[in-house]
Amino acid sequence: MRPREEIRAAIAAACAARGWPVEEIAVERPKDPAHGDWATPVALALARPLKRPPREIGEALVETLELDPDRYSAVEVAGPGFVNVRLSPAYLREAVARILADPAGFLHSDRLAGRSINVEFVSSNPTGPLHVGHARNAALGDAIAALYEAQGADVDREYYFNDAGRQMDILGASIHARYRQLWEPDYPFPEEGYRGAYIRDLAEEVRETEGERFRDVEPEACLEFFRRFAGERMTASIKSDLERFRVAFDRWFNESSLYADGSLEKTLEDLREAGAIYEKDDAVWLRASAYGDTEDRVLVKSTGMPTYLLPDIAYHRDKHERGYDRAVDVWGADHHSYQVRMQAALKALGYPPRWLETIIYQQVSLIEDGQEVRLSTRRNRMVTLRELMDDIGVDVTRYFLLMRKGDTHMTFDLDLAREQSEENPVYYVQYAHARIAGVFTKLERPEFDPCASEALPAPGIFARLVEDREIELMRTLEDLPDVIADAAESLEPHRLTDALETLARRFHLWYHHHRFLVEDEDLARARLALARATQRALAETLAILGVSAPESM
């Protein structure tokens, strides 16, 4: 059991033994390290019902509290009545040994073992290149999926292509127009057409591969070709960008397949049976207002064509049919209003209330040369994911996008990411990892490397780790599994970037003040073991964020 749970259980037992009325026991990390590793304010909360001073209650609680003295070195009342608990150095040293024996095993958990979770993210229309907003979506979705995996869940990463709607027709028509303009500059461009430079590139590509054979053909006769060509090229481009961004999707789901396999009809049928739809003005409506939405929504237009919502419901129904215990969608803030209607539809279908979880992330604004770069398909400014990767690399891009909580409007400062790369937190963290690797490449006694030896170092030598900065570092390592679990629970990957920076800082501090390669062999071995444990923890945590852990920099 993790210390927090153990402390919580002990407090619950102590309160029960004294007959105190405690509903919920808060066990929190004190902000000030002088207040121990864990603290509980239960005595403060009990002061009123017990009509006794909180400090007195705290004293009584400490007296009754049964905690293993080998693991908990200090249990004391402090301040207005907090009960503070400190993990013993011996227990912290034991954590180092456990990390070395099995880093992933120590840092991960099996809390969600046996649960199957579908994480759907990015899901951008294949009508243009991915930009920085999609990159935030990709980084968040992938990290959330990895966090679930770190809790033992069986996770599938999925991408939904809206390849069936009118947008694809417009895309095809846009490329067709640019193609014709290669010979006739005045050829009309569609009113709502896509004007990005990539459209001209694709038109040029058609000329190279197909020649002039569509030059004198009526648009109606060749638009299907252009639509298909454009869809294939954009889809391939998106896939290749994401692969380079280190996101490995398990499934690419095409909206068009829902039209082909009768899913739309089945979905309408299910909703009809549930009494959730009706017809009005020649259209089919979802009775969303009966399931929490503010108003009813059209599913099938009076023209007989489905709205965007119907295939989306059918898609979520498909995911549910495939047996996932939970589905997570990562959406941009511009889609937040669809949460309610989607939840209404799923409620109508009879799914559990929290089956679908939607993560909303806010807009990213780019700052370059001190000015905001407005996202525009017309301009050829550096806003695409590809250009971002070319310019500052995958590691920095991912890390920067994950540093901030999803629901903050983040400012991505390109000048900082690029020009001041020495001061980048990602390098700070990676450097800690590389620094440790460097020590081991210089090591003249390879048998001192705890990872190279046949067996782990004798437990006794860890007792040599007594310096304040070593204890602090071990404390940070010991806490990491809880930070990861909390990040998974709250679906907030930014907690890991914070933890990584703290861990790296504690390491650099220790490194700067104490040498590893010292005369005293046991001390050297103990310090090398702590260094390796730190390195493993850094690598495992960076891996969750999809950021590399370099051996040298």
Added chain:
RNA sequence: GCCCCGGUAGCUCAGUGGACAGAGCGGCGGCCUUCUAAGCCGUUGGUCGGGGGUUCGAAUCCUCCCCGGGGCGCCA
């Protein structure tokens, strides 16, 4: 008009109702015959947007304002 997100140090942002509100960057001043100076040490910095309220206790919860961003289609 209604809905969602934000407003915390010069800047970018942490802060799950608890102890004097934190970090990085920036500014200022130091440290390289040493296992990587992409590092370390010191210092500068705040009406937590504003007013009420709930609570033993509020940056955190409720309410009303102010400011910024986004969204409110038989578009996708």
